[in-house]
Amino acid sequence: MHLDHSTTPYPHRHTHSATPALRPNGKRRALRIGLGGPVGTGKTATVAALCRALRDDLSIAVVTNDIYTREDAEFLLRNAVLPPERITAVETGACPHTAIRDDISANLEAIEDLEETIEDPLDLILVESGGDNLTATFSKGLVDAQIFVIDVAGGDDIPRKGGPGITGADLLVVNKTDLAPYVGVDLDGMARDAKAQRGDLPVAFTSLAAEGGVAPVRDWVRERLAAWRRT
Amino acid sequence: MTTVDATALASLLVLADGRFPAGGHAHSGGAEAAVAAGRIRDAADLEEFCRGRLHTAGLTAAALAAAAAAGADPLLLDEAADARTPSPALRATARRLGRQLMRAARAAWPSPALDALAAARPRGAHQPVVLGVTARAAGLGAGAAAYAAGYEAIGGPATAVVRLLGLDPFEATGVLARLAPELDAVASRAAVAGERVVEEGADVLPAASAPLLDVMAEVHGGWAVRLFAS
Numbered sequence: 001m002h003l004d005h006s007t008t009p010y011p012h013r014h015t016h017s018a019t020p021a022l023r024p025n026g027k028r029r030a031l032r033i034g035l036g037g038p039v040g041t042g043k044t045a046t047v048a049a050l051c052r053a054l055r056d057d058l059s060i061a062v063v064t065n066d067i068y069t070r071e072d073a074e075f076l077l078r079n080a081v082l083p084p085e086r087i088t089a090v091e092t093g094a095c096p097h098t099a100i101r102d103d104i105s106a107n108l109e110a111i112e113d114l115e116e117t118i119e120d121p122l123d124l125i126l127v128e129s130g131g132d133n134l135t136a137t138f139s140k141g142l143v144d145a146q147i148f149v150i151d152v153a154g155g156d157d158i159p160r161k162g163g164p165g166i167t168g169a170d171l172l173v174v175n176k177t178d179l180a181p182y183v184g185v186d187l188d189g190m191a192r193d194a195k196a197q198r199g200d201l202p203v204a205f206t207s208l209a210a211e212g213g214v215a216p217v218r219d220w221v222r223e224r225l226a227a228w229r230r231t
Numbered sequence: 232m233t234t235v236d237a238t239a240l241a242s243l244l245v246l247a248d249g250r251f252p253a254g255g256h257a258h259s260g261g262a263e264a265a266v267a268a269g270r271i272r273d274a275a276d277l278e279e280f281c282r283g284r285l286h287t288a289g290l291t292a293a294a295l296a297a298a299a300a301a302g303a304d305p306l307l308l309d310e311a312a313d314a315r316t317p318s319p320a321l322r323a324t325a326r327r328l329g330r331q332l333m334r335a336a337r338a339a340w341p342s343p344a345l346d347a348l349a350a351a352r353p354r355g356a357h358q359p360v361v362l363g364v365t366a367r368a369a370g371l372g373a374g375a376a377a378y379a380a381g382y383e384a385i386g387g388p389a390t391a392v393v394r395l396l397g398l399d400p401f402e403a404t405g406v407l408a409r410l411a412p413e414l415d416a417v418a419s420r421a422a423v424a425g426e427r428v429v430e431e432g433a434d435v436l437p438a439a440s441a442p443l444l445d446v447m448a449e450v451h452g453g454w455a456v457r458l459f460a461s
């Protein structure tokens with residue numbers, strides 16, 4: 001831009017996540033957390049476990065982005081992890097990564113509708129992406145933080161391969177640790193590779209097959225929520 | 232003949248870009264239902280499908296957009312759009328896409344006219360109407376708005392069919408290029424009608440429709456498993 005440029009300069013952004021922090025009615029909006037990762041790694045299972053672990057203390061809603069069905073939404077409904085009015089399915093035109101990154105309008109609309117229709121103010125909105133590839137990440141215009149879920153069954157070289165989800169997600173979850181002995185996976189090696197890719201960003205190893213297996217993710221969500229409320 | 236003001240076209244490129252984030256990527260413009268029914272199997276079928284859509288739903292949408300860009304009352308046009316959209320599924324789709332376009336439009340070209348329409352139709356006005364008001368906010372005229380709406384009418388299905396059939400993307404783009412002269416004609420006709428609306432009211436708008444698109448949209452709306460929302 002020229003120094004003598006006379007038009008209005010760019011408005012400064014004070015945060016680097018989904019803005020604005022207030023809803024049109026002046027109330028603080030819910031914290032939005034995205035869950036992405038390859039197909040079948042346990043995103044929906046994580047969402048379901050989080051809802052069960054947090055729903056007594058928090059007002060929660062979920063947006064799912066299925067590829068061509070409503071399976072994720074229907075799984076959550078069938079298992080009654082939340083009342084039906086708190087679960088919305090967004091259609092993605094065969095491209096979940098487009099709907100969560102390049103053109104987030106349908107997701108924002110779903111969130112807006114949830115914020116408007118749920119009686120008690122929402123604390124937390126979980127946005128699940130349909131299973132996609134290692135490069136699929138959420139737009140900062142859609143979520144405040146994102147969790148990337150991989151599993152041990154996909155092989156222990158996934159953390160080493162990296163990609164934006166592995167390297168940049170606010171939390172990397174390595175799920176299905178209960179299966180490690182059966183697929184010959186070296187969990188310590190996965191932890192080392194993840195550390196090399198992510199530096200100080202956190203990694204959680206989980207087995208949702210076990211009772212209370214979602215605890216590390218639940219605790220991380222609670223921390224994010226506490227930090228969000230302080231801002 | 233109405234022409235597009237060639238000195239202010241950059242905004243049109245932004246608005247008509249397939250990457251403009253207004254929700255269109257999740258919609259096939261009826262192509263998914265047509266593919267499933269065996270009516271689109273190759274590039275030649277796609278061309279016929281797009282031609283039909285351009286001269287019917289495309290012309291009607293383009294004229295609505297042109298009228299809004301020319302300064303006609305958007306709420307009046309919204310009613311006219313309802314009257315020209317017999318399928319409830321397509322009305323819902325048009326309003327949903329209008330609402331999504333509104334979000335992107337207000338970020339790209341903030342304007343009191345967009346704010347007023349958003350306030351009057353919080354659940355969304357018909358997409359072509361929002362498109363026209365957006366074009367006006369971007370400094371574009373009726374002709375440019377008509378082009379954007381007309382192009383969308385064929386660009387959406389072409390992209391969708393590439394995904395649905397694995398159709399060669401070069402062939403799909405060739406289809407769009409071959410339809411360009413017809414889009415010129417449709418946009419021109421739509422722009423003339425749209426400009427007349429300001430003086431003569433919404434009755435001068437074309438009401439071309441494609442009954443099979445309407446019927447198939449209703450059927451598609453009931454599918455449990457589909458790639459596209461419409």
Ligand SMILES: Nc1nc2c(ncn2[C@@H]2O[C@H](COP(=O)(O)OP(=O)(O)OP(=O)(O)O)[C@@H](O)[C@H]2O)c(=O)[nH]1
Pocket residue numbers: 038039040041042043044045046072129130131132175176177178179206207208209210
């Ligand atoms: N053994 C084991 N199975 C798990 C675990 N977590 C999830 N699963 C199973 O893995 C399968 C896939 O889980 P989902 O939660 O549907 O995976 P997803 O990532 O949501 O899948 P998509 O949305 O289709 O990409 C289901 O059968 C789950 O029951 C785990 O920790 N251990």
Ligand SMILES: [Mg+2]
Pocket residue numbers: 043044045072128130131
């Ligand atoms: Mg899932």
